[in-house]
Amino acid sequence: MESTAAWEQTLAEFGDHVRLDRQHSPHTIRGYLSDMKNFSYFAVGYGVEYPWDVDIRLFRAWLAREHADGKSRATITRRTVSARAFSLWCFKTGITTQDHAQLLASPKSHRNLPTVLRADQVAIVLDAAESLVADSEGIERIKAIRNVAILEVLYATGIRVSELCGMDIDDIDYERRAVRVMGKGSKPRTVPMGIPAIRALDRWLVSARPHWVADKSGAAVFIGQRGGRIDPRAAREVVTSTIALHPDIPHLAPHGLRHSAATHVLEGGADLRSVQELLGHATLATTQLYTHISVERLRSAYEQAHPRA
Numbered sequence: 001m002e003s004t005a006a007w008e009q010t011l012a013e014f015g016d017h018v019r020l021d022r023q024h025s026p027h028t029i030r031g032y033l034s035d036m037k038n039f040s041y042f043a044v045g046y047g048v049e050y051p052w053d054v055d056i057r058l059f060r061a062w063l064a065r066e067h068a069d070g071k072s073r074a075t076i077t078r079r080t081v082s083a084r085a086f087s088l089w090c091f092k093t094g095i096t097t098q099d100h101a102q103l104l105a106s107p108k109s110h111r112n113l114p115t116v117l118r119a120d121q122v123a124i125v126l127d128a129a130e131s132l133v134a135d136s137e138g139i140e141r142i143k144a145i146r147n148v149a150i151l152e153v154l155y156a157t158g159i160r161v162s163e164l165c166g167m168d169i170d171d172i173d174y175e176r177r178a179v180r181v182m183g184k185g186s187k188p189r190t191v192p193m194g195i196p197a198i199r200a201l202d203r204w205l206v207s208a209r210p211h212w213v214a215d216k217s218g219a220a221v222f223i224g225q226r227g228g229r230i231d232p233r234a235a236r237e238v239v240t241s242t243i244a245l246h247p248d249i250p251h252l253a254p255h256g257l258r259h260s261a262a263t264h265v266l267e268g269g270a271d272l273r274s275v276q277e278l279l280g281h282a283t284l285a286t287t288q289l290y291t292h293i294s295v296e297r298l299r300s301a302y303e304q305a306h307p308r309a
Contacts, residue, residue, distance in 0.1 A: 006049065006050045006051060010090075010095065011033065013093075014036065014086055015032075015033050018033075025184055032082045038079075039059075039062055039082075042062045052096055056101065056103060059100060059101050063079065063104070083104060087100050116256065116260040122155055122264075124246060124249065129242050133148060142208045142211050146209070146222065149200040149204040151242060153193065154261075155197075155260065156197035157197070158261035158278055159181050163280075164222065165229065168219035169219045170219060177192060201221070204221075209223065214228070216229075217229070222235070236253055236254050239256075239257060262275055
C-alpha cells in the first residue's frame, strides 16, 4: 500500500522540521522519517488517507501490528518516540486538533550490557596495530601510522566515530593534551587525551598525513589515501580489522572501544559525572550503564576467585 499525496506532503514537511528546526543527527532523522513512512503505509491500509484523521487508536494499532510482526523491543521503542515527535509537530502546526500520541506508552527498555575489552586486551590490540607500522612500508606504512592514531585516540578519549571523523587540526590542544569535538546536537566539548594518543597523532600529522594531503583535505585530521576526510565506515573498518587479528579477543565495533574506555576510567576511580562529561551524554542515566558493567565484571572476578562464591 502506498501513501497518498497528503501523507507524502506532510512527511516532507515533517522531514524539513527535524532537519532544520530540531537539528537532529542524520541517523536520527533517517529513523524518524523511516518510521513515519511505515506508519503512513499502515494508516492508508487502515483506511486513513489523510494525516489529520489520525487518532490514538491508529497509533496503538500500528505499534500492536509491529509487535505481532516480531519487531524488537528497541525498534518498537524507537517507533514510539518517532510517533510522539510526529504527533506533537502535527498538533503544533495545526494539522491535527490535539497531540494524539502523547499518551503512547513505550515498552520498558531492556538493555544488554555491551561487550568491553579488558585493559590488557586493549593493549594487545594497540601493540598489534603498532607492529604493522614496523612491518610495512610505502602506502601501507602511512595507513598503519594513521590507523594507530585512530585507535589510540578512540580509546584515549572515548569519543564517537563521527566525532573522530569530524576532528580538525586546530581542535587539538597539545599543551593541555586535549581535543575539542562536536558531539550530538552540535554540542562541543573538550576531551583529555593521554601521552600515547598525543604521540600517535603527532607522528601521523608530521610524518604521514602530508603524503596524502590534497586540496580537498582541508583541516581534517584524518584523511584517506585520496586526500578526503575519512568517513565513519572507514574508521570502523580500522577498528574491526585490527581486533580481528586476534581471534581470542571479542570482536568489537568502534563503539566497543568507547564502552571500554568509559568502563576503565570508571574502574580507575573517576566519578560518574566526569565520565558523563567525557562521553558527552545528555543525561547521567545513560552513563549509569557503565556502573552495571563494572559490577558485572566485579561479580565475574569474585565468582572465579572466592572459594565460597
